[in-house]
Amino acid sequence: MATQQDTKNRISSVKNIQKITKAMEMVAAARLRRAEQRIEAMRPYADAIRRMTGRVVEAVERIPDLPLLEEHDETRRVGLLLVTGDRGLAGPFNSQIIRAGNKREAELKREGKEVVWYASGKRGISSLSFRGHDPVIARQGYTDRPAYSNARDLANDIATQYEEGNVDRVEMIFNHYESAMSQEVQRDVLLPLQQIEALVTDEEGQDTREDEDQQKRRGLWIYEPDPEEMLKRLVPDYIEISIYRALLESTASEHGARMTAMRNAQENATEMIEDLELQMNRQRQAEITQEIMEVVAGAEGLT
Amino acid sequence: MARSSFPCEVLTPEGKIFDDEVEMVSTRSGIGGLGILANHAPLMAMLEPTELRLYKSDSDVVSFAQGEGYLQVIDNSALLIVEDATKAEDLDRSELESSLKEAEQSRDEAEEGSEERARCEREVKRTKAFLEIGQSS
Numbered sequence: 442m443a444t445q446q447d448t449k450n451r452i453s454s455v456k457n458i459q460k461i462t463k464a465m466e467m468v469a470a471a472r473l474r475r476a477e478q479r480i481e482a483m484r485p486y487a488d489a490i491r492r493m494t495g496r497v498v499e500a501v502e503r504i505p506d507l508p509l510l511e512e513h514d515e516t517r518r519v520g521l522l523l524v525t526g527d528r529g530l531a532g533p534f535n536s537q538i539i540r541a542g543n544k545r546e547a548e549l550k551r552e553g554k555e556v557v558w559y560a561s562g563k564r565g566i567s568s569l570s571f572r573g574h575d576p577v578i579a580r581q582g583y584t585d586r587p588a589y590s591n592a593r594d595l596a597n598d599i600a601t602q603y604e605e606g607n608v609d610r611v612e613m614i615f616n617h618y619e620s621a622m623s624q625e626v627q628r629d630v631l632l633p634l635q636q637i638e639a640l641v642t643d644e645e646g647q648d649t650r651e652d653e654d655q656q657k658r659r660g661l662w663i664y665e666p667d668p669e670e671m672l673k674r675l676v677p678d679y680i681e682i683s684i685y686r687a688l689l690e691s692t693a694s695e696h697g698a699r700m701t702a703m704r705n706a707q708e709n710a711t712e713m714i715e716d717l718e719l720q721m722n723r724q725r726q727a728e729i730t731q732e733i734m735e736v737v738a739g740a741e742g743l744t
Numbered sequence: 745m746a747r748s749s750f751p752c753e754v755l756t757p758e759g760k761i762f763d764d765e766v767e768m769v770s771t772r773s774g775i776g777g778l779g780i781l782a783n784h785a786p787l788m789a790m791l792e793p794t795e796l797r798l799y800k801s802d803s804d805v806v807s808f809a810q811g812e813g814y815l816q817v818i819d820n821s822a823l824l825i826v827e828d829a830t831k832a833e834d835l836d837r838s839e840l841e842s843s844l845k846e847a848e849q850s851r852d853e854a855e856e857g858s859e860e861r862a863r864c865e866r867e868v869k870r871t872k873a874f875l876e877i878g879q880s881s
Contacts, residue, residue, distance in 0.1 A: 479758070479759075481759075482757075482758055482759030482760075483757045483758070483759070485755050485759075485760060486755045486756060486757050486759075486825060487757075489755050489823065489825045490814075490825060493788070493814055493816060493825065496788065497788070508859060589756075589757040589758070589827060589828065590828070593827070597860075597863050600859070600863075601859070601860045601863075604858075604859050604860070605858075605860075661785065661786050662786045662787070662788055663785055663786065663787045663788070663789075664788050664789075665773050665774070665775065665778075665787065665788070665789040665790065666773075666774055666775075666790060668788075670790070671788070671790050671814075674790060674812070677863075678827075681827075682757070685757055
């Protein structure tokens with residue numbers, strides 16, 4: 442049976458863990474705030490690109506043939522991009538992405554399609570490798586604070602995969618950030634960008650194309666280079682932004698999930714300490730009782 | 745003679761990094777250097793990596809290492825939407841050099857004439873431009 446000293450040691454180790462989780466919660470809270478600010482900061486850029494794409498789409502005589510806009514004749518192989526974090530201890534943050542990926546894989550297999558795995562974040566990469574699905578594209582080391590260039594690299598790799606015909610569709614699974622308390626798994630189709638029209642509507646689903654007044658002035662615009670040429674760069678840019686947004690939302694979700702997980706851990710630790718203290722008191726009482734009984738028994742033996 | 749000024753905004757994925765009145769914007773498009781003064785005709789341009797200079801006045805110039813992006817001039821105001829804009833003094837030489845090497849390597853590995861090759865080419869160009877800006881400052 443555990444002695445009083447053992448229980449005391451356990452209490453102090455639980456208290457230490459509680460301190461660590463408290464620190465982790467505070468770190469996560471600070472990072473969450475920063476991640477939220479970065480989501481806010483990228484919105485004007487994304488909207489500006491969208492508005493600009495709208496203008497350019499209006500101005501082109503014909504949408505150019507771009508491999509990224511083109512739908513393949515047959516969808517046989519689907520690329521799944523799992524957006525996870527580099528670190529664990531964030532509640533269901535990583536596992537729910539991996540679960541959603543597995544579920545989607547099962548669905549696609551039932552439809553007779555093959556799955557090609559891509560992963561961002563160490564957790565996703567290692568869990569895929571563990572199951573013997575080595576991801577074709579695997580990037581990590583930035584999930585705490587993703588930069589735009591990380592999104593660009595990822596977008597380039599994925600675009601290459603699509604253009605070379607290695608996959609016929611690319612879907613992205615990531616944690617959509619709602620609040621510190623709730624993150625939802627979201628699945629978006631990244632490629633093909635079938636409808637350039639989709640680029641023209643903003644986040645609220647409103648058409649950002651010019652009104653008639655502006656259209657009248659359109660003839661006065663100078664384009665350098667042709668709108669067709671511009672579109673060739675705007676389309677990949679759009680994919681970069683989509684991935685960048687997913688990376689940022691995923692980072693915010695990660696910190697949010699970690700914060701919640703750490704808070705729960707602290708509550709559990711408090712409960713555990715209470716239980717252990719009760720146990721320790723009982724043990725102490727039992728020891729005292731034992732000693733008294735021994736004394737009494739000893740005294741009786743003397744008489 | 746003081747030139748008249750006009751509002752100019754610079755947007756990057758990291759946020760709005762400049763929003764002020766300027767007398768001239770100096771950047772570069774595919775065909776060469778581009779200088780925008782007040783009352784410019786409506787313009788939509790695709791920008792190449794270069795040193796972006798925003799002249800608040802002849803003596804007060806704000807400059808950035810600018811990645812690829814777009815410039816829109818409308819109603820006498822300029823909007824720059826760029827992937828990246830870093831103050832020259834914040835550029836990290838050694839990091840740029842290693843990413844240049846990496847970019848050149850993947851360019852040489854990519855198939856001639858493929859989209860991938862074109863993308864790597866852009867990456868090389870961008871890093872080179874940034875390195876030059878870092879050197880001159």
